[in-house]
Amino acid sequence: MRNLICSASLLALIVAPAYAQEQTQPDQPTQQDQAQPQTQVEPEGVIVLSEWRYDPLYTSGWSVDQAFDEATVVGANGDEIGDIENIVFDRDGNAVALIAEVGGFWDIGDTHVSIPWDQVQISEDAARFTVPVTEENADEFAAAGDESVLREGETGQVSTVDDDLATGPNLFKATDIIGDTAFLDNAARYGYLNDIIVNDGKLAAVVADTRAFGRGYYAYPYTGATAWRDPARYTLPYGPDDVVVLQVFDYNQMQRKGTMDTGTTSSTQPVPEADTDTQTAQ
Template structure:
């Protein structure tokens, strides 16, 4: 994705930025106390969004018909659909489709969907129109990224963004978002790779979306925590996924 590649070409150090109109939002919204935050449910029931990217997608006949390109998530953090590139198997040209999550079967350890050559047109993003290859890979997807917020957003819009911590009346650079953990078809946690000064490995934190002032498309993911809050955060161990 374009944004993910751009992260390596931007300066690693981000100047602290003033708080936007979030103070009242954060006061009213529930912030999880990190001493009470546990990874156990993430390890046992979580799914890595990043690990879903590029996974093969199969039709109900067992044929491989494409691969996962992205995940479409609603304003409430609920997974709405997977975005897949299909078409090569049917010689109709590579096409992006949005498959509702309740039609996606992962019970056999692989991703199976009901899309067929005849039904491709039923799985468009909006208005039953498939999106041609190239549109999803651009910065703006018509009908998705240009909708008035709060809006549906792609997992790749948040993965690769700068993660920042509260620092008085500003936000300071902490690292960048490397993954989203999904549980029960909802975003449960944001995985951050902190910059070197915070130690090696990854950290997983509760997801804070629109009610907390975050906007899809922003290059920053601002967390309601300070350096003192995250000081004792334990590394997130991908090897413990069950």
């Protein structure tokens, strides 16, 4: 009996460590797993800049900054009735409304009107934006009073809005981006966003002005609402090694364009040192 007990005890001493080791193995990578190369996954929705092309922007895109400065708003009867005040987008970059300042030629005085984007017709050179507003029906919009906040469900109809319009949580205005300081993903101050390019009714690109560093304009794909860290800061999801592949964005190649100071045409760009200070230049 004593020999049997000793044998059982010896067997337990041999088996127990092996069993304990077996219980800890599933949480540890095998040699085969460790040998597999680790690949870096790009964040969802981010376009690799080496695959990014300006051609669609040149062919059919138009500059919002130029539209602010040069385009005219035309009424349903063909008369010039005002100017573009702003453009409203949803968070995916879809244009949803044109904000026009109209009425300066009429007795009602200046009125800011929100027009659904699907009711706006844009000329081939993006110099004329035709809207379904006339002197006759503008009185109806003005009588409704100004709305100070435009929300997502309110963009489908023509309405008057406040001249200092705010937007709901799922919308933003072109001027919410234009003028923001641009940063790279390593917190390096890169320049500022002086323009956005719309193509086929969508915000296709943001344009960074890096002329303060002796260069020119560079267009980057719009990556969605996550680019904003605070109201005056736009973070490009690219690092210093990513941005050097881009050529200067040449406004002269745009087929739907007005005139613009295009700055230098250098094909390389400086990358500033990392700057984590969140204060932006105005």
